[in-house]
Amino acid sequence: MKLPEEEILAARILIVDDQEANVRLLQRLLGDAGYTGVSATMDPAGVCALHRDHDYDLILLDLQMPGMDGFQVMAALQTQNAAGYLPVLVLTAQPAHKLRALQAGAKDFISKPFDLLEVKTRIHNMLEVRLLYRRLEVHNLLLEQAVQERTAQLRESEARYRRLTELASDWYWEEDEHGRFIRVSGPVSEMLGLQGDGAADLAEEERSGTWNETERAVIRAAIAAREPFIDLPFSRVNADGSRQQYRVSGEPIFTPACRFIGYRGIGVETTPSPPSHPAAED
Secondary structure, rough: OOHHHHHHHEEOOOOOOOOOHHHHHHHHHHHHHOOOOEEEEOOHHHHHHHHHHHHOOOOEEOOOOOOOOHHHHHHHEEEEEEEOOOOOOEEHHHOHHHHHHHHOOOEEEOOOOOOHHHHHHHHHHHHHHHHHHHHHHEEEEHHHHHHHHHHHHHHHHHHHHHHHEEEEEEEEEEOOOOOOOOEOOOHHHHOOOOOOHHHHHHHHHHHEEEEEEHHHHHHHHHHOOOOOEEEEEEEEEOOOOHHHHHEEEEEEEOOOOOOOOEEEEEEEEEEOOOOOOOOOOO
């Protein structure tokens, strides 16, 4: 991807050098090349504050300065923005300092005395990389926002689905990929054979009656095979001898990568209403 030249020439650049002659030379060089956002300082102690206020795309940093050298400036910039990109191009007359500067976080270097063509080329190339990096940051931020918005929409859609299914059915149930129920309303755990404390299961069985194990085995097999099922019949004989009938539907849940993560379904009671008896005539 190639950036428009006008975007590169509008980049924010800070020159940091204690030698006024060097500052003027770089300002004139960059001005002649068409750069419009060039600033300068001869006070290295103020670089962090300037960068915090202006967020420069490139800092041309001299290494040999009294009071606070370029290495100390880079260390302060790293502390100020530990997780960020350090847009520093160092200026040095000491070849031995180049490797140390790169290890300290500088992205490139320019040797003194200046080769003007080299200076312009390195500045242009580094700015192009920096601005592309900024575009990537913006793109990632927009992508993250889009993902968050889409996730919120999906959650709201899922919530609406649950509300509608709960309104349209007597029971709603969900289980995770390990077969553990994570959302249950109604006697779904009994219908699907959810295992719990043995004494509690026996007590519940005595209270609610006996479920048809043949019918219950059919749905257990469908779930084990991770297959959808619709309106499977269920019934039980209650302790008083009456019979209740139900139908249950369910579907497996998969991620976009086709990983199974559980089941969800609904159930309705289909027991016929008892016939109404006409009032006795006087």
